[in-house]
Amino acid sequence: MRFVIIGAGRVGLRTARVLREEGHEVTVIERDETKVRRARNQEFPAVEGDGSRETILEDAGVGDADAVGALTGDMNVNFTACMIAKHHGCRTVMRIDEAYREGIYRKYAEEVDEIIYPERLGAIGAKNALLGGTIRAIADIAPSLQIVELTFTEEAPINGYSISEFELPADATVVAFGKRDDPLGIPSEDESLETGDRIVVLADYEVLSEVRQLIVGESATRAAANAGTGGVN
CATH class of the missing domain: 3.40.50.720 (NAD(P)-binding Rossmann-like Domain)
Structure with missing residues (x-):
């Protein structure tokens, strides 16, 4: 090209x-x-x-x-x-x-x-490095929307559920799923959610802290602080 x-x-x-x-x-x-x-x-x-x-x-x-x-x-x-x-x-x-x-x-x-937004993308990379293993921001796709990859932990409230059994907030949706060390793919409703599995979620910044609490098992205070108010404004 x-x-x-x-x-x-x-x-x-x-x-x-x-x-x-x-x-x-x-x-x-x-x-x-x-x-x-x-x-x-x-x-x-x-x-x-x-x-x-x-x-x-x-x-x-x-x-x-x-x-x-x-x-x-x-x-x-x-x-x-x-x-x-x-x-x-x-x-x-x-x-x-x-x-x-x-x-x-x-x-x-x-x-x-x-x-x-090069500066925002650079900030996402720095944030990923600072936060470490269980949460990785992938991209901002609009002023209030972000794609995030999260890794299930033992503390996650939905650990052991299947894809069909857990509900994300209304302004969030699952984009991809991968078992531990396997490639990401389109999720099946029967997939079980276990420690080390990864899930990619598209979410509004307003509900990112709730998503983090469900999947990573962070406390409400820590999840809110890590998710931030977000956006590019």
Whole structure:
């Protein structure tokens, strides 16, 4: 596949490297001369200029690209670039960094294919490392929704139940399940829930603490503290 990445900073260049390692063609757009040289030193085709200008995007081959990643630190540049790329039939991915209201998120989310938040993803990774083994946040998929992988402990109130026998809060649902050391898959209602088994749940931040209490067996106080109020607002 062919990709155009706008922004050769830390996020953009790392993304470009990962795509290239998987065999894809990547062209980078960057207006900072030093970053352009760095991209070229790493043997990326690089177009120097403003990625929110259609002529620059065309120079980078947007007309033949499968997707465009607008990954600069400037939200306006990213949004404009995505709108141009969409006109050319590309999948569009837009980076957002700063704090913003949910209404602004929804405005952008309706116009582009996907929004990413590098700082939030980095924070999730740090939180996973700090909390350790039984809880692993996977992704934020909306301002109030998170996908979390949890490992059943001996203290879990539903340890020994089957999938069909336990109920999650109304704003949570099971996405995948895996027995200890087995790959994750679509859960069967007859699967028993035992220590070491893993379950992936999509949940609203408001009910994450309840989910943690059921599956990991945390106290209400600790579960609430660990789940936090969440969101990207």
